[in-house]
Amino acid sequence: MDWLRAWMMPPQGSEFAKEIDFVYMSLFWLSVALFLMIAIPAVYFAWRYRYRPGRVTPHQTHNTLLEVIWTVGPLLLCVGIFFWGLNGWMKYEVAPGESMEISVTAKQWLWQFEYPDGSRTINDIHVPVNKPVKFTMTSEDVLHDFYVPDMRVKHDIIPGRYTQIWFTPTVLGPHNFTCAEYCGKDHSGMHGILTVDNDTDFAKWMETGGTEWEDYFNGKDPKKTPADWGKITYERVGCNSCHTTDGTKSKGPSWKGVYGSMVQLNNGMSVLADEAYIRESMMNPQAKVVKGFDPIMPTFQGLLKPNQQNGLVAYIESLK
Amino acid sequence: MEPVVTRSARIGDRPRPKKNYLNETRGVWSWMTTVDHKRIGIMYLVGTLSAFLLGGIFALLVRLTLLTPAHKLFGMQVTAETYNRFFTLHGAIMVFLFIIPSIPGSLTNFVLPLMLGAKDVAFPRLNLASFYLWVVGAVMAISSMIIGAVDTGWTFYTPYSTTTSGTVTLMTAAVFVLGFSSIFTGLNFIATVHKLRAPGMGWFDMPLFVWSMYSTALIQILATPVLGITLVLLMLERVFQIGIFDSRIGGDPVLFQHFFWFYSHPAVYIMILPGMAIISELIPTFSRKTIFGYRAMAYASVSLALVSFIVWGHHMFVAGQSQLATVIFSALTFLVAIPSGVKVFNWLTTMYQGNISLETPMLYAISFLMLFAIGGLTGIFLGTLSTDVHLTDTYFVVAHFHYVMMGSTVTAFIGGLYYWWPKMTGRMYAERWGQVTAVIWFIGFNATFLPQFILGSRGMPRRYYNYLDQFQPLHAFSTVGSWIIGLSLFMTAAVLLASLRKPADAPDNPWGGTTLEWQTSSPPITHNFEEQPVLENEPYDYRPKAVTH
Numbered sequence: 001m002d003w004l005r006a007w008m009m010p011p012q013g014s015e016f017a018k019e020i021d022f023v024y025m026s027l028f029w030l031s032v033a034l035f036l037m038i039a040i041p042a043v044y045f046a047w048r049y050r051y052r053p054g055r056v057t058p059h060q061t062h063n064t065l066l067e068v069i070w071t072v073g074p075l076l077l078c079v080g081i082f083f084w085g086l087n088g089w090m091k092y093e094v095a096p097g098e099s100m101e102i103s104v105t106a107k108q109w110l111w112q113f114e115y116p117d118g119s120r121t122i123n124d125i126h127v128p129v130n131k132p133v134k135f136t137m138t139s140e141d142v143l144h145d146f147y148v149p150d151m152r153v154k155h156d157i158i159p160g161r162y163t164q165i166w167f168t169p170t171v172l173g174p175h176n177f178t179c180a181e182y183c184g185k186d187h188s189g190m191h192g193i194l195t196v197d198n199d200t201d202f203a204k205w206m207e208t209g210g211t212e213w214e215d216y217f218n219g220k221d222p223k224k225t226p227a228d229w230g231k232i233t234y235e236r237v238g239c240n241s242c243h244t245t246d247g248t249k250s251k252g253p254s255w256k257g258v259y260g261s262m263v264q265l266n267n268g269m270s271v272l273a274d275e276a277y278i279r280e281s282m283m284n285p286q287a288k289v290v291k292g293f294d295p296i297m298p299t300f301q302g303l304l305k306p307n308q309q310n311g312l313v314a315y316i317e318s319l320k
Numbered sequence: 321m322e323p324v325v326t327r328s329a330r331i332g333d334r335p336r337p338k339k340n341y342l343n344e345t346r347g348v349w350s351w352m353t354t355v356d357h358k359r360i361g362i363m364y365l366v367g368t369l370s371a372f373l374l375g376g377i378f379a380l381l382v383r384l385t386l387l388t389p390a391h392k393l394f395g396m397q398v399t400a401e402t403y404n405r406f407f408t409l410h411g412a413i414m415v416f417l418f419i420i421p422s423i424p425g426s427l428t429n430f431v432l433p434l435m436l437g438a439k440d441v442a443f444p445r446l447n448l449a450s451f452y453l454w455v456v457g458a459v460m461a462i463s464s465m466i467i468g469a470v471d472t473g474w475t476f477y478t479p480y481s482t483t484t485s486g487t488v489t490l491m492t493a494a495v496f497v498l499g500f501s502s503i504f505t506g507l508n509f510i511a512t513v514h515k516l517r518a519p520g521m522g523w524f525d526m527p528l529f530v531w532s533m534y535s536t537a538l539i540q541i542l543a544t545p546v547l548g549i550t551l552v553l554l555m556l557e558r559v560f561q562i563g564i565f566d567s568r569i570g571g572d573p574v575l576f577q578h579f580f581w582f583y584s585h586p587a588v589y590i591m592i593l594p595g596m597a598i599i600s601e602l603i604p605t606f607s608r609k610t611i612f613g614y615r616a617m618a619y620a621s622v623s624l625a626l627v628s629f630i631v632w633g634h635h636m637f638v639a640g641q642s643q644l645a646t647v648i649f650s651a652l653t654f655l656v657a658i659p660s661g662v663k664v665f666n667w668l669t670t671m672y673q674g675n676i677s678l679e680t681p682m683l684y685a686i687s688f689l690m691l692f693a694i695g696g697l698t699g700i701f702l703g704t705l706s707t708d709v710h711l712t713d714t715y716f717v718v719a720h721f722h723y724v725m726m727g728s729t730v731t732a733f734i735g736g737l738y739y740w741w742p743k744m745t746g747r748m749y750a751e752r753w754g755q756v757t758a759v760i761w762f763i764g765f766n767a768t769f770l771p772q773f774i775l776g777s778r779g780m781p782r783r784y785y786n787y788l789d790q791f792q793p794l795h796a797f798s799t800v801g802s803w804i805i806g807l808s809l810f811m812t813a814a815v816l817l818a819s820l821r822k823p824a825d826a827p828d829n830p831w832g833g834t835t836l837e838w839q840t841s842s843p844p845i846t847h848n849f850e851e852q853p854v855l856e857n858e859p860y861d862y863r864p865k866a867v868t869h
Contacts, residue, residue: 007774008774008777008778009777009778010778010779019706020706020707020709020710023704023706023707024701024707024710024777027700027701027704027707030700031697031698031700031701034693034697035690035693035694035697038664038668038689038690038693039689039690039693041668041671041672042668042671042686042689042690043686045668045671045672045674045676046671046676046678046682046686049607049671049672049673049674049675049676050676050677050678051608051675051676051677051678052675055608055675056675056862056863056864057607057608057609057610057673057674057675057862058609058673059610059861059862059863060609060610060612060669060672060673061610061612061613061614062612062613062614062615062616063612063613063669066669067613067616067662067665067666070661070662070665071616071658071661071662074657074658074661075658078654078655078657078658078700079654081654081700081703081704082650082651082654082703082704084704084706085650085703085704085705085706085707085708086647086650086705086706087706088705088706088707089646089647089705089706089709091706092706092709093643141479141483142479142480142483143477143479143480143573145638145713147713147779147781149710149778149779150779152709152710153709153710154638154709154710154712154713155638155640155709156638156639156640158567158573158574158639158640159479159567159568159573160567160568160572160573161567161574161640163640176779176788178779178781179781180712180713180714180781181477181713182473182477182480182782182783183480184404184471184480184484185400185401185404185471186400187400187404187783187784187785188400188781188783188784188785188786188787189400189785189786
């Protein structure tokens, strides 16, 4: 019957998921049995006692024993199911003390993750296999809900509050996560990928932002240039929440046509937007603020890996 | 020894009175100013069924949008904003304009005083006021759709509902007005049941329909005021930013959910108890057998009403309420299963050794038993804490509550409509066609909503415009099912309306029912009975006369 579980439930990404599925499948078979206990008599009686003109029906008003049985029986069953559900839920509620902590900020309509070392990603997160991970979550605007179907966990994310969720992933590879509390226009687009890495890959991800960037810098595939990697980084670390690439003004200046131009600063000076200026603006954004914009950009010192900085410079250069 | 009631009771009725409630006075004005519960019931029927049609159109649009990931509707692209409005209007119209007022306002308004042997409800003018409030609420709700748009979902969760643009304030004001309509109806029924029972009719001589509707009325007057207060706070929050629900100005969004479900969970029982009320009439009548466990059924209705007030937190297991509250609400939620089970078992035992004919209303009643069983059993998955974490906010929940709200309540409503149609209009509908609609309904309903359980358990969240490609086949299946439902409802409308074209032909008691509404003419005279009926037997007594005396 494993095919039935595999058809009805998402892939199992943790031991907890297996426990939940066992409860689910048990309730499923119990429900099938109880449904047949109702449906079969209904159909059988309708046929067996079908209408005959003039037949007199017995005057059965009640039967105390029978009624006590079908009141107390379901009650006992329900008490049992309640405690079974409580048992699994306690595990979901209490995160182990040694969990790695990742903070989550949800907003319309993207996910920001921050690792213990301060590095950040958007809609894309890597976690190590077989180690508990705890997510501490809050929202910048409306309600959201962090839902990882493969781990069988979800919890609402509430503005002005912190909520938590945790799991221990046991299956390597990508798992979807998605928003499960209605949050407006792009609610259904608010999803991303959680990748479970082995320890080596995870250490590499933390150190260099993963290995996929190497493909963009080795020159073997002409379709993958450093600028393409910069574009991925631009979306992944959230540059796009303040900088556009089509010339429209957002919270920060657009990147279109910046590279190589003379930029007017708010102190009346102007500066050539070369590679040095761009790197400085990432690491020490308050040093030179563009005219007409507020000094609101946080520093990305230590948050952007060298390969990400290189990619971003190449990407901005490509937008000349 | 002649049985009291057989199909032969259809012939040999008293001569039909020339004047009845339909033709005693004529003209639109006589309807608009009527205080006759039967006419108000008919007006409510027309109104709520129109709302059902409108909500149904939105349902078909929602399903059609989800047919393929391309989201094309008759060649036009549906945007995410439009889709969000579709499901919001579908939910809001179906809940507030259709299901909550439908059975109480229409069928109950019509038959409850008749069943009690009364001339009218206790407060006839209040009854008319309730209908006009419904009209005002409906006009406001529809205006909010025409003037602007609402995209909050029918639950109006904060802080999205306090910050989104659109006509949310007008829509919530409409729901506020509709709430008072519901309170007036409930108040009226409670007073009527207490004061206007026929001589000889004690509390345990009332038909079970009345017990269920009495329980419904209790919820209507006790829970609806909380919804009113909540919506006023929501409107104040939107307009004046008073800081009740919005965390940026010191409020708490979870508080809104507590307030909202404190009404809206009991409201689920405002919806399902009237369905159970109808089924408790249909099954004894078409089984020609007394109801099994009358007192247990009556107590089950009242206890469902009471339990409905203490389980609202089960909507919020992952919403940020305290862990202790979550555990307590889960435990209390399981209590719902007990009276629900008692009812189902009693209905089944009533059929045992009965004399069962499968006219259209009985086919709907048997459909109800099965669909309600599925709706109830899938509730166990959601009441169980560990599985709810995975299933809540997915299509599993959507399927579950459609099995209860639509598969149970609407099925019972249609069955009841066929059942009392001869009494209300004086016309018999085409039986064979009616039976066909019931079969199509059952198939269409399951085709639409069974796949949604699988969608949900596989991780498809609700209120989603886009979905992963792997979900497309099940979505397509569900959409085709919605067309079958549409076909069945269209046929029901045709079958019932076609019967109005012929002269009055319905006997007083076409089904051999034992409750008092069958003792008067079809359609009844304006004052319901020629003389005050006196109750002699317990309800649902199908024994031959010789035995009872």
